[in-house]
Amino acid sequence: MKKFFLLSLVILSAACTENRRPVSLTEESSVNQQLIDSLAYELCTMYGLDQGIRNEGSFILSNREDILKIDSLNFAKLVGIVKEFGYPNEALFGKEHIPHECVVLSSTAIMLHNPHKIIQDQALFNLFLEEVNKGNLSREFFATILDKYYWSKSRGKRVMYGSSFGVPCIDTKEETNRLRKEIGLEPLKEDEFKECDETI
Secondary structure (H helix, E strand, O other), X not given: OHHHHHHHHHHHHHHHHHHOOOOOOXXXXXXXXXXXXXXXXXXXXXXXXXXXXXXXXXXXXXXXXXXXXXXXXXXXXXXXXXXXXXXXXXXXXXXXXXXXXXXXXXXXXXXXOOXXXXXXXXXXXXXXXXXXHHOOOOHHHHXXXXXXXXXXXXXXXXXXXXXXXXXXXXXXXXXXXXHHHHOOOOOOOHHHOEOOOOOO
């Protein structure tokens, strides 16, 4: 029953996205506000799906494949929003929607659950890096997303950029600083690395 409910919610969410008529944010204010409200609602729906399949006391999916499918669906929707409107932030939504947790945290959660897609697809990497360079997404947060991939791959032993996921290893100093420079971050100093025994 829980799976049926979740599947229905996913289908309904996808249908709503497909039927939404793209409207430029430069159109008259009433249409503009409707679009912003619609985007905020969509992000909240995506956040509900993202957290609902994980939070205890809610409709948790035990099947990892189902979770990955929903993560992929959410990520594809986020990419569509970013391509059409830019990365969701206060400049896009204004102050009215930003206090709502689901609007603020939706993109964060979805990206943290899909870092491999950004690492493995140069076009997606470039899309989000462009948002970083426009000031829509912070460089530090982008580094955190990318580090989540390396942290997960090494089971918490290694990162490449230096972020809340950890400190890079000294044996990757040159590559780390090259990667940091690529996304506009300053290189790390010698004492900002750590010794590591294992490789990724």
